[in-house]
Every structure is written in C-alpha cells, then in structure tokens.
Amino acid sequence: MSDTQTLESAQTETPEALVARLAKAGRAAQIALARMTTPQKAAALLAAAQALRAAEPAILEANAKDMAAGAARGLSGAMLDRLRLDAGRLAGIADAVAAVAGLPDPVGEVISQDERPNGLVLARVRVPVGLIGIIYESRPNVTADAAALCIGSGNAALLRGGSEAVHSNRAIHAAMVQGLVSAGVPEAAVQLMPTQDRAAVGAMLTAAGLIDMIVPRGGKSLVQRVQDDARVPVLAHLDGICHTYVHSAADPDMALSIAVNAKMRRTGICGSMETLLLDAAFPGSVAVVQALLDKGCELRGDARARALDPRILPASEADWDTEYLDAILSVAVVDGLEAGIDHIARHSSHHTDAIITADAAAAEEFLQRVDSAIVMVNASTQFADGGEFGLGAEIGIATGRLHARGPVALEGLTTYKWQVRGTGQVRP
Amino acid sequence: MSDTQTLESAQTETPEALVARLAKAGRAAQIALARMTTPQKAAALLAAAQALRAAEPAILEANAKDMAAGAARGLSGAMLDRLRLDAGRLAGIADAVAAVAGLPDPVGEVISQDERPNGLVLARVRVPVGLIGIIYESRPNVTADAAALCIGSGNAALLRGGSEAVHSNRAIHAAMVQGLVSAGVPEAAVQLMPTQDRAAVGAMLTAAGLIDMIVPRGGKSLVQRVQDDARVPVLAHLDGICHTYVHSAADPDMALSIAVNAKMRRTGICGSMETLLLDAAFPGSVAVVQALLDKGCELRGDARARALDPRILPASEADWDTEYLDAILSVAVVDGLEAGIDHIARHSSHHTDAIITADAAAAEEFLQRVDSAIVMVNASTQFADGGEFGLGAEIGIATGRLHARGPVALEGLTTYKWQVRGTGQVRP
DSSP states (O other), X not given: OOHHHHHHHHHTSOHHHHHHHHHHHHHHHHHHHTTSOHHHHHHHHHHHHHXXXXXXXXXXXXXXXXXXXXXXXXXXXHHHHHHOXXXXXXXXXXXXXXXXXXXXXXXXXXXXXXXXXXXXXXXXXXXXXXXXXXXXXXXXXXXXXXXHHHHHTTOEEEEEOOGGGHHHHHHHHHHHHHHHHHTTOXXXXXXXXXXXXXXXXXXXXXXXXXXXXXXXXXXXXXXXXXXXXXXXXXXXXXXXXXXXXXXXXXXXXXXXXXXXXXXXXXXXXXXXXXXXXXXXXXXXXXXXXXXXXXXXXXXXXXHHHHTTOTTOEEXXXXXXXXXXXXXXXXXEEXXXXXXXXXXXXXXXXXXXXXXXXXXXXHHHXXXXXXXXXXXXXXXXXXXXXXXXXXXXXXXXXEOSSSSOOEEEOTGGGEEXXXXXXXXXXXXX | OOHHHHHHHHHTSOHHHHHHHHHHHHHHHHHHHHTSOHHHHHHHHHHHHHHHHHTHHHHHHHHHHHHHHHHHTTOOHHHHHHHOOOHHHHHHHHHHHHHHHTSOOOTTOEEEEEEOTTSOEEEEXXXXXXXXXXEEOSOTHHHHHHHHHHHHTTOEEEEEOOGGGHHHHHHHHHHHHHHHHHTTOOGGGEEEOSOOOHHHHHHHHTOBXXXXXXXXXXXXXXXXXXXXXXXXXXXXXXXXXXXXXXXXXXXXXXXXXXXXXXXXXXXXXTTSEEEEEEETTOTTHHHHHHHHHHTTOEEEEOHHHHTTOTTOEEOOGGGXXXXXXXXXXXXXXXXXXXXXXXXXXHHOOSSEEEEEOSOHHHHHHHHHHOOSSEEEEEXXXXXXXXXXXXXXXXXXXXXXXXXXXXXXXXXXXEEEEEEEEEEEEOOO
C-alpha cells in the first residue's frame, strides 16, 4: 500500500479502527517473525542498516523539510538540534541498527528447567512480548533504534513519532522496511502510524489485547500522559530524581570526582544526579560543594549545607522532589546512613541512587535497603544506561516495579512460556 | 487498633483515603519485612500456622455465622460448600501456610552478574514487588494462602475478601497476624480491608503508586471487573479455554487416557480441557469420543466430529470460545498440525494448550509456535497448577504477557533491582 493510500484509508476510519487494523497486521507479522532464527534476524537487521545508508539522500532531504517546517514554526534551537540529521548522525543510526544484530538473542533461552517426580519435564523459555507500541517525540533516530530492538527480540513494532519529524520518520521507516523485507521479514513487522492525529495516540494507549506493551520515549509531559491514559502496560520512567549519598567513610577525592561527574558530565540525562546528600560526619564536604560551584553548578541547600559555602542558595521543599535536568543541584546534610536512606525513600523517583563509601558494610546496607531500579556504590549515577550496562542498547529505563526495571534492552522485550514435555501423564 | 475502631474510622473517611491509609501502613511494614532473613520469615509463617490451629474454635464459630447468614441469604449449595470450614479444612489451611515456610526464598537471588571492562560489577537481584492487593470471593482459605505467599516473598498484603465470608476472614486474619507479630513481622504486613463497601474495591483498583499489583481470585465476573477497572497492574487469567490437539501420530491409548483426564478429572478448574481437536488422520478418534461420552461428557462437534458418533451435538460458533467449566466439551476435526495450531491461535485464551503425538518434530513445532502461558506435549492440561509444577503453591495462574505467566508463586511476587559496585568510576 502506498503512503497516500494509507493516509486516505486512515481518514475514512476511526482512530480505534485504524489501530485495530494496524495491530492485526502487526500481530500476524510478529507470528512469522517469531519463527525466524537468530541468524535470519541478524541478517535482516544488517540489511536494514545497509538500506538506511543507501537511503541517505532521501532521508536527509526529508529531514531538511522537517527542519524548514520546524524553523518556520519557531522550534527552539535545542529542539531543532534534536531533529537535525546529517551524514554523520545518519551513519550513527545505521551503525546502531547493525550493532543490535550482534547482540545475544534472548528468544529461546531456557530460564529454568525441572523434572517432576512423575517424569514431566518443565522448561521456562523466553518468547517475544508480541506487539510493542513506541510513542516518541522529535528525535528521528528513535524510529530506527526502537524498530531494531523490537526486531532483534522477535517483536513487531507500531511506531508513532512526533509530528515535527514526520518526513524524517517516514523516510527512515521506508528504508528500514525495505531492508528488512529484502531479508524475509514481513512488511508489517515495523509499522509507522500513518497519521499525526493525536486521537490515534489515545487509541494506541487503550488498545488492551491488541498492543502488548507501550514504551514512551520523550519528555515528562509525554510520559505522564501515556502513564495516565494507558490501559496497555507501559514500560517507562517519569522522573530521574537520582541521589548520591556521601557517607562519613567516603574517600574525599572519590566523592568529589564522582559528585562532579554525576551532576555535570551531562545535566540533561535521566541518570544525572539531582540531589547530593552529604553526611554530617564526612570531612570533605566543603571541597565537594566548592568543586561543583566552580564548575558552574547552582546549588540549593538546606541550612546546614548552606553553611558549607556562602554561594549556596536556600532550597525550598519542592527542590527535594525536582528533576532539574540542568546545572542545578539540591544539597542536604544528613546524619548518618539511616538518615540518608530515609531521605532517598521519601524523595527518590526510584531510578538510580548511589552511595560513596569505603565502608563495605554501609555499602551493602545501602544496596539492600534502597528500593530503586538501580542502586550503586562508588560510581557515578551517569552510568545508568543500557550501553554502559553491557546491554548493547536500550529501549528505555523503567522505574516501574513489574516485568523489567532499569535499562531495558532485548531481554526486557521478552516474556516466557512454560513448555511441558510428558510421556502420557494424567493427573491423579 | 480494635476491629471496632477500624470500622468506625473507615466510616468517616472516603474509600480512597482508607486505601491510602492502609497502603501507607502496608508499605512501611513491607520495608521492615524486606529486611527479615529467610529463617525469620519461615519462623513467622510457622507461627502463623500454629496460631491458625490454636484459633480453631474462634475461626469455626465465625465460619458458622457466615454459613448461617449465607443459608438465610439463599446461597447455592456449591457456594456454601466453598464457604464452609471444618476442623479438617482448617488444618489443611494451616498446613498450607506452614508449607510456604519450607519453600525456597527467591528474595536476594542473583539473577545475573557481570563485570564491565571499566571494573563496575553489575548484579540483578530479586526483591519483593512491594504491596500486593488480593481481591477474592467466598473461599476463606484465600485469606491465609495469599497472606502466606506474600509474607514468604517479602511482600505486604492488603486483602479484600467476599462479604459472605466476612466473619471467617476476620477470624483467620486475626489469628495469622497474631502469629506473625509474635515472630517479629509488623502488624500491617497483612491487612484485611475493614469494610465490605464495594467502593473500597474500586479505590484499591485505582491506587496506582500505592498498591503495586492486584491479584484477583475468583470467578470470571470478578476478574473481568478487576481487569476493566484497574489502573494498578493485575496478575490474573480471565478464561481457561484449554485445547488438546491429537496429532495423527498420537498413540491412541495415550490420547484416550489424556483426553478423558484433561476433561473429566475435575471439570470446574481452569486447566480443564474445553476443546478437543482431533486430527483427521488420527486413527483413534472414535474411541476417544466414545470414552468421553461414556464418562457422561456432553460433546458438541463440527460436522466431521459429529460423524464420529451420533451422540455428538452440533457446536455453534460460540462453543469454540466457551469455557464450560462443566462436563461439556467442544470437538473439531482438523487437517494436520498447521490447522490445529491455527485453531488454537484463533480460540485459545493462552492459558494451557497441549498436543498428543509420538512425532518429536511435531511436538517441538507445537511447543515453539503455540503462544500460550503453558504449552504441553503428551500430558493432561489438568497439570496446569503451581503445586504440580513444583512451585509449592500458587497465588494464581496468569495469562497476561508481562512479568509472570502460568502458575505464579513466590518468584512471580518478586521483581529485581540492579546493584552496581564500583571503585570510584566516573563516566567519560
């Protein structure tokens, strides 16, 4: 079906009917995809990467249209930068797709196996989740990244990108599908929503039984809307209010270098530190806050933190629950491990929280008791990333409590089934 | 707080405020519970079992009140039987609680471990889900079973039983809590909803962020309501439309004994077979349907199935999607493995589906392609049960695709967190 035909039929059906039609096609494609072997899926991903490289002129031309429209609409410089593709960025996108081909395939992995006294042999085996909906904003690379992770894990993808990137997304999608189809993947394994109608997003969110899981990729307002409205399970994080607690037994140099890195390496990522908890008994606090201030970070502290340096501004109650995503940091002085854990329990968004300490018992206590998707000892919270965790990529970071937590890649896009092998057993 | 005080305060607050108050207390208790060791939790479960045995007079007296009220309200004999406790049944309930104490504790288990090139050591470690809401109907044993499984996996439980069992549930709950508290478990680790107000159920279902997971235990209308209204993740199955496909290469005696067992051993359980698919090339079909008919099973067949025996009634389209939970079975004749798999794909509720065959390749093809929580070869679907799977117990069977599938016991009530141990690493 051509893009034009799809658009026409999309205009004559309700958003719910559109989603149902796409989901049905996606599910049928997924059943075929689930039967493909690991080498077949890898070959398809390499073909998709090659097709992206070959389509460079068309993709950059489409992107130029989006950039022109974005500039005319007055998008901010940061948004235009997120939208922008060039030969180097596109090559990076293609390389990322090819890299997924080299990751271990979780599908078919035997999670556990057991033989019962009656001779039944039970195995839990990983299978794809099914049809994954991805709802994202202006970054066109998500089109390729998300599709590659879904295909690599045997899932079909239904993509819905932001309207500002519509031409870029269509061009990237067309190239990828061409590559995938040339390697035997059904066309509907990766579908791009043919309309920018916002009602279609609502229809995706409520398509329980049709779409198996939704992954939102974008800013807080997008994630919030998806979490509020979805009747389909959502894999996401809303906030990354990450803490670093500097214990009394922390090495002062280590505390300083980790605190500066956790906040200032990149301030706009979800794993950046937003609150620094300094133990009252830690001797190096002045040096840590001075280093942060000298790097240009605004510090907002409680009364005891402000006593460390006159440049520290007063923190309001809201600061302890704020994800700045900027060169701003809240700082509190706490009395001991218990108080540090307690502050984190009250204010963490359960994304990533860290302790800096040379005391192994304190470290283990922190690791055991802090109830976040990622808990760290003596490391920068900026390591909260699928690539850094050795997953090769990530579809996102999840702070929910079920299914998958922390960085989610291929394995998080699978579930399992029980296979039971008998020899005629009946239940007494 | 006495029962009376709880009831009084429940009357002065909204259902939402009640659930928020109970959830807050439960969550605080869960944090303390999560710090208890495996032997401590086991000792607490044994104390709870002992307390149930010691409270036999009070529990049976409470149950007699429920039975009298139920009889006065005209409950059916089957419902009264589900409600009824006697010394033997109560001993069984206490034994089941004690048995959970002997199960392996999943909490703290290291799922995977990896050292990165930069020296960071990553481990995924099982942790409790948190606060589990259990919504159930007339069986008072669920009060004890569900509470035991939650405590055994480090979770707090918020129980809401059926109004017909209110006195029994309160007596069982009071005894268990007394036993648990005597062994150091916080009182709020197992809470029973102090009101039978149906609005309180609605408040539980929408308590996202307060309750981590809801498990409905009961009939289809309860599960349907929970699935429709919940904003909290639900672990459940709605239907058990289980199939047995008898392949052309099936051993005729095995096919007969498995088919009879899968349907007739107990017709009212979710793992009972509801549709029998007979391969057109299987030579033993007449004997299989005769055996089922002779056992008193009503058969409803398609045209080709009806040709096997004149006693087979015609099936309507609805029969292929019906869970009878009775001595009724739909029967279709299919042409080959592909047609069998296709019928199952269209009509299965993805609970449990089985193939009977001596052909190993056909068996593996079926196991790979049938997308149900449990897929079986040469065994009765009635084995779909946590006890039979060696899990020791089950909180339920899940047919959703995420988190846990099939029989769910202690491990399914856990999730994981990432523990990262560093030596001062910062991200470049």
